[in-house]
Amino acid sequence: xxxxxxxxxxxxxxxxxxxxxxxxxxxxxxxxxxxxxxxxxxxxxxxxxxxxxxxxxxxxxxxxxxxxxxxxxxxxxxxxxxxxxxxxxxxxxxxxxxxxxx
Amino acid sequence: xxxxxxxxxxxxxxxxxxxxxxxxxxxxxxxxxxxxxxxxxxxxxxxxxxxxxxxxxxxxxxxxxxxxxxxxxxxxxxxxxxxxxxxxxxxxxxxxxxxxxxxxxxxxxxxxxxxxxxxxxxxxxxxxxxxxxxxxxxxxxxxxxxxxxxxxxxxxxxxxxxxxxxxxxxxxxxxxxxxxxxxxxxxxxxxxxxxxxxxxxxxxxxxxxxxxxxxxxxxxxxxxxxxxxxxxxxxxxxxxxxxxxxxxxxxxxxxxxxxxxxxxxxxxxxxxxxxxxxxxxxxxxxxxxxxxxxxxxxxxxxxxxxxxxxxxxxxxxxxxxxxxxxxxxxxxxxxxxxxxxxxxxxxxxxxxxxxxxxxxxxxxxxxxxxxxxxxxxxxxxxxxxxxxxxxxxxxxxxxxxxxxxxxxxx
Numbered sequence: 001x002x003x004x005x006x007x008x009x010x011x012x013x014x015x016x017x018x019x020x021x022x023x024x025x026x027x028x029x030x031x032x033x034x035x036x037x038x039x040x041x042x043x044x045x046x047x048x049x050x051x052x053x054x055x056x057x058x059x060x061x062x063x064x065x066x067x068x069x070x071x072x073x074x075x076x077x078x079x080x081x082x083x084x085x086x087x088x089x090x091x092x093x094x095x096x097x098x099x100x101x102x
Numbered sequence: 103x104x105x106x107x108x109x110x111x112x113x114x115x116x117x118x119x120x121x122x123x124x125x126x127x128x129x130x131x132x133x134x135x136x137x138x139x140x141x142x143x144x145x146x147x148x149x150x151x152x153x154x155x156x157x158x159x160x161x162x163x164x165x166x167x168x169x170x171x172x173x174x175x176x177x178x179x180x181x182x183x184x185x186x187x188x189x190x191x192x193x194x195x196x197x198x199x200x201x202x203x204x205x206x207x208x209x210x211x212x213x214x215x216x217x218x219x220x221x222x223x224x225x226x227x228x229x230x231x232x233x234x235x236x237x238x239x240x241x242x243x244x245x246x247x248x249x250x251x252x253x254x255x256x257x258x259x260x261x262x263x264x265x266x267x268x269x270x271x272x273x274x275x276x277x278x279x280x281x282x283x284x285x286x287x288x289x290x291x292x293x294x295x296x297x298x299x300x301x302x303x304x305x306x307x308x309x310x311x312x313x314x315x316x317x318x319x320x321x322x323x324x325x326x327x328x329x330x331x332x333x334x335x336x337x338x339x340x341x342x343x344x345x346x347x348x349x350x351x352x353x354x355x356x357x358x359x360x361x362x363x364x365x366x367x368x369x370x371x372x373x374x375x376x377x378x379x380x381x382x383x384x385x386x387x388x389x390x391x392x393x394x395x396x397x398x399x400x401x402x403x404x405x406x407x408x409x410x411x412x413x414x415x416x417x418x419x420x421x422x423x424x425x426x427x428x429x430x431x432x433x434x435x436x437x438x439x440x441x442x443x444x445x446x447x448x449x450x451x452x453x454x455x456x457x458x459x460x461x462x463x464x465x466x467x468x469x470x471x472x473x474x475x476x477x478x479x480x481x482x483x484x485x486x487x488x489x490x491x492x493x494x495x496x497x498x499x500x501x502x503x504x505x506x507x508x509x510x511x512x
Contacts, residue, residue: 098294098295
């Protein structure tokens with residue numbers, strides 16, 4: 001399905017996760033963050049850039065792993081993206097939610 | 103004379119030894135395989151051992167039995183790989199030169215990664231079933247357990263056989279029903295992901311199983327700690343889940359040898375080209391099975407399909423030809439759903455599991471993503487196939503290394 005963000009049609013799934021990372025840019029990230037009620041600081045952007053890099057390398061993401069990355073500790077990760085930090089951060093970053101095989 | 107060395111004589115390493123001993127001329131290339139252990143474990147059996155469906159002797163055999171003649175098996179511990187010098191350094195001081203190295207050292211659990219997991223309750227009320235010892239002690243516990251809160255838990259992805267914990271929950275439901283004590287057991291499935299099923303087609307086809315079997319699901323649970331004293335698991339967001347019996351899948355990591363040798367990533371998996379299976383850093387190193395970081399499932403079927411393509415690529419590498427970029431992440435797994443039934447799933451890097459027939463389009467006899475007794479028989483028959491066909495590197499008829507799209511309902 002498609003969703004109009006910043007006047008452009010963007011491919012998303014039922015839960016609003018982008019399904020085509022090449023359509024993502026910073027402005028769209030800002031817009032997705034607004035929907036999640038998160039004002040983005042430079043710390044948020046450092047985390048978002050890190051998880052996008054991991055995604056490009058096809059490395060599976062987990063909260064524990066992000067906590068050990070040296071980019072952010074888990075406490076700060078929860079304070080930057082409250083409640084379900086990995087879900088929220090991946091959504092803003094325009095990458096799929098971490099999944100299993102079925 | 104060239105020397106090819108295989109590290110690890112588990113599922114993937116043993117298959118490669120068998121494939122390559124057929125294909126390579128012994129006058130031109132000698133093959134060594136190294137493993138410190140004496141026993142080969144049929145790892146899918148760890149799922150059945152706790153429920154008294156398999157006996158220990160069903161799932162353990164000697165490594166030596168499956169290594170072909172003409173391949174030298176070294177039963178020693180490896181200290182380090184020096185990839186710059188093409189050397190394997192043994193703990194006993196021996197140095198082994200290689201022209202080609204195949205890394206097949208697998209993945210294992212690392213419960214020490216989570217605070218308190220390997221605490222006082224480890225193998226008392228906190229169990230794993232990803233090791234022989236864990237599965238066996240869990241069997242003994244289940245035989246005498248009188249019921250309470252059973253929590254089946256995944257620490258973090260990636261794990262070997264990602265559906266195993268779900269299968270464990272289904273089989274537990276059947277097991278306690280058969281023991282006429284299902285009403286005394288509360289089963290909760292706890293996952294760091296956003297659902298027990300995360301792919302749309304599988305969710306649509308299978309979500310009802312959890313309700314039918316009365317299994318509660320807790321999602322988005324990122325474990326911080328096992329509280330041994332109060333018997334609960336606590337997540338980073340402060341959520342707490344109590345247990346009387348915790349069956350957990352700890353963090354999975356590649357072998358520590360990869361860390362010692364500077365060959366692994368932060369989870370000790372070796373960065374590998376996902377289409378050719380060549381190491382990203384060293385041209386004469388190849389990686390197969392759970393040891394690699396490729397985004398395929400960590401499963402025996404994946405290693406089996408990889409083995410067919412890797413064999414071809416080793417031959418090409420020796421001849422100086424370009425490698426085949428053919429591996430598509432193909433996996434094919436039986437999923438036990440309890441009560442004598444199972445599902446079959448077939449998927450790859452780009453296609454999620456869907457409904458259909460396997461291996462013959464329109465015919466079957468196996469049904470994809472649907473419960474059937476036939477699929478369960480397939481899973482049980484698979485143990486025989488594993489010991490007698492798969493490890494020997496024999497091609498399984500009608501099942502190709504890359505995924506077939508026909509017969510599937512995309």
